[in-house]
Amino acid sequence: DVPAWLKSLRLHKYAALFSQMTYEEMMALTECQLEAQNVTKGARHKIVISIQKLKERQNLLKSLEGDILEGGNLRVPLQELHQMILTPIKAYSCQNSSTEEHGRDVDSHHPSSLLGSDSQGSDCKDSAAAGMQQHHLPGCEGESGGAPLPEGDLPGQFTRVMGK
Numbered sequence: 001d002v003p004a005w006l007k008s009l010r011l012h013k014y015a016a017l018f019s020q021m022t023y024e025e026m027m028a029l030t031e032c033q034l035e036a037q038n039v040t041k042g043a044r045h046k047i048v049i050s051i052q053k054l055k056e057r058q059n060l061l062k063s064l065e066g067d068i069l070e071g072g073n074l075r076v077p078l079q080e081l082h083q084m085i086l087t088p089i090k091a092y093s094c095q096n097s098s099t100e101e102h103g104r105d106v107d108s109h110h111p112s113s114l115l116g117s118d119s120q121g122s123d124c125k126d127s128a129a130a131g132m133q134q135h136h137l138p139g140c141e142g143e144s145g146g147a148p149l150p151e152g153d154l155p156g157q158f159t160r161v162m163g164k
Helices: 002-008 012-019 023-027 031-036 041-055 057-069 075-085 095-102 118-135 154-163
Strands: none
Touching: 002 012, 023 041, 031 041, 041 057, 057 075, 057 154, 075 154
């Protein structure tokens, strides 16, 4: 939910700019690109820092999982997860397994822009259900950490930490 994320950063006036981008384009934004779009200096800096934090979520999740398994306090990991769920998270799909197991790419029928329309409705729920099935893999639920998740599988890592 990019508009809500931008609003939490007090940058919601730039929602229209982000609506024209894919997730990958957003994650690769630079201050120069933002300057070319007439984004103010303070907002450019804040956006670039916020995107850098988005890039660090996978490592943060791995760290949170380790903290939980070591018997640490749950308050901090839960607060981190709460903050993270308010950020844009791209659905993960492994090109080989999702297309073979489900007979289709779970993202194939969705528009590529960051701001989805309400007309997606039940299609989004179907994709979310397919994504949940994809993450229900043997070995992911064990207390020892299970099989490593592929790099970039942020939803899977988030779900794994919640399970712990």
